[in-house]
Amino acid sequence: MREAEPILLGSEDQTRSKTVAINNPYDGSLVGEVCYADPEDADRACVLAHRAFAETKKLSSRERAAILNRVADKLVEQSDTVATLIMLEAGKPITDARNEVARSVQTFRVAAEEAKRIGGEVTPADLTPGTEGRVALSRRFPIGPIVGITPFNFPSNLVSHKLAPAIASGNPIIIKPAPQTPMTALWLGRTVRESGWPEGAISVLPCSNEVAAQLIADHRIAMLSFTGSANIGWMLRRQTAAPRVTLELGGNAAVIVCDDADLSKATPKILAGGYTYAGQSCISVQRVFVHASLELELISGLVDGLKSLQAGNPSCASTRIGPMINESAAIRAESWIVEAVDLGATVHIGGTRTGSFLQPTLLSDVPSTARLYCEEVFAPVVIVETFESFTEVLASVNRSRYGLQAAIFTNNWNKISQAWNKLEVGAVIVDESSAWRADHLPYGGVKNSGTGREGVRSSINEMTELRLLILPSA
Structure with missing residues (x-):
């Protein structure tokens, strides 16, 4: 099994970078080789995501839900293949790997439903002097390109928790997977693209820490969503140029x-x-x-x-x-x-x-x-x-x-x-x-365990911004 290059969907001039061996934690055997993205690849991914946002934000809720359901269908169809890949690169017992794939299916199914429910509300605006005859409408809008950085321990479902809400809310996304488990993320990225997500709106970039630092410092990135260790998460929050950051970090439960x-x-x-x-x-x-x-x-x-x-x-x-x-x-x-x-x-x-x-x-x-x-x-x-x-x-x-x-x-x-x-x-x-x-439930911590919340609906809220329209009432 070999991944010849990073997924930079929509790019016609991908550079060839060094390949990195992915080994089975159980016996050290070779699972496959993955090509690491270089700085030029990272810049190209940001260009593509920025360009694709003009298309993703116009997709209807019906179209976004259909894409998400097609990804879920493919996961069901290829569940044994994906579970085996998780087992090989993460060393996860096959029974647990199968359970993880089933959870990934549900993550995409829930996101498909939530894509249809990104609404707003009508709020009276005439509560104080000078506001008479006004009413406020609120609605959530996608924020733009997202960088999602994921850990090794759930190489399918935690990647899904970045991908599915981003698609549901109409945002392009770049995934930087864990160095130990990039191949499941690459499979998911390809599947998302084949399911109809616009060209350039999904990139999966196995890469070095230096290239990842370049990604999160790019001014075109609207949000960093990080899952991993506390020390790394807080460091990235200080380094990123993204105006919005969610961190799902560690614990000692x-x-x-x-x-x-x-x-x-x-x-x-x-x-x-x-x-x-x-x-x-x-x-x-x-x-x-x-x-x-x-x-x-x-x-x-x-x-x-x-x-x-x-x-x-x-x-x-x-x-x-x-x-x-x-x-x-x-x-x-x-x-x-x-x-x-x-x-x-x-x-x-x-x-x-x-x-x-x-x-x-x-x-x-x-x-x-x-x-x-x-x-x-x-x-x-x-x-x-x-x-x-x-x-x-x-x-x-x-x-x-x-x-x-x-x-x-x-x-x-x-x-x-x-x-x-x-x-x-x-x-x-x-x-x-x-x-x-x-x-589907809000998930996240306090203190050194992070900031913001994941869970499909909560992630959609993090990946969208509330915008008001103030109107004269009838």
């Missing part, structure tokens, strides 16, 4: 297990939320706060559950834990575990590494000064801490520079209400893990 929780329900959800795709998700469960009366039972259940999870070849349907994206990521997570143990933490299971495989790990007694406690581990590692006071555990969850999502297991509405009011996060999820997400 917490789960609260209250004394009335049903552990038969909570335990498997914590396992799925903490260890699916080797914990490589920004909302993966990282910190579990359990009432002291349930500590031993919960730890025992989690250990038993981890023993039954099959690790190995991502191509096997029974595999639940695959490799991390590369060996350096696994080495980093392993070093954090060692640091925590040196500071007094207890390892209940796991903690060892072979190449890019890090054994699913569960710890307790991790001090708050350890990186494993206060930073985003992005690995199959979960820590457990006990609490007695509900007020104090809410404060413990908030003692983090991140605030993406948190979860709580309880039947007590008063505690649920307190958590919703006091936890400094973008979402509080009841009787589920912090890793739960529905693609």
Whole structure:
């Protein structure tokens, strides 16, 4: 499988740049080669996007919805191919890869519906002296070319979360995919173009950080939409010339297990939320706060559950834990575990590494000064801490520079209400893990976890601007 050149749709004079090998995280085998865009390619993509905006903003909602549905149809038709590509370049277990493709289909389907509902409202304008006889109409308009930068962990659905709202709202878009997983993004870009999106209105540019910096500094770009690490995201916000920026960044998500929780329900959800795709998700469960009366039972259940999870070849349907994206990521997570143990933490299971495989790990007694406690581990590692006071555990969850999502297991509405009011996060999820997400809902965080919201409707709002028309009333 080989991608000979970056996708610069509409360009007739693409330059040839260096090719970069994409390797399977599981066994290092060659998945394909991708040609990296150079500065001339990046400039050409901006020219094409700027030119295409004149066409995309005139497309009717019916036309935009039809394009989105054709992309979804193609994803359904080629679901096995796309899932296999995700598995090969990301090392994601094939079952999880298939689920991701299904979510991508829904992202495009929802966007097709939302494309028909970008409306406005009529507002009385005669509320103050001097405004008599006036009425205001409001409507949302597309803002122009968008640069979307995406991470490796969901190479189909997180790219879809940039593409689908941009198409729904009538904006050209340039995707800069993660260097580890560009091939799924290239497939999506080609499919979008073949589905009728105007020439030049979609480019997918695997490229170096230097070329990406050129892209976001281009004055023709109206918006930067970034999903990735906090340090990189805030740095890009300072560097970009785009007047509008959304950042969906990292977290170290917490789960609260209250004394009335049903552990038969909570335990498997914590396992799925903490260890699916080797914990490589920004909302993966990282910190579990359990009432002291349930500590031993919960730890025992989690250990038993981890023993039954099959690790190995991502191509096997029974595999639940695959490799991390590369060996350096696994080495980093392993070093954090060692640091925590040196500071007094207890390892209940796991903690060892072979190449890019890090054994699913569960710890307790991790001090708050350890990186494993206060930073985003992005690995199959979960820590457990006990609490007695509900007020104090809410404060413990908030003692983090991140605030993406948190979860709580309880039947007590008063505690649920307190958590919703006091936890400094973008979402509080009841009787589920912090890793739960529905693609149509507003999604994003506070503090170092980002700014703005994704989720199809929310992204459309970010990618459009409200414009008023003031009229004399009849």
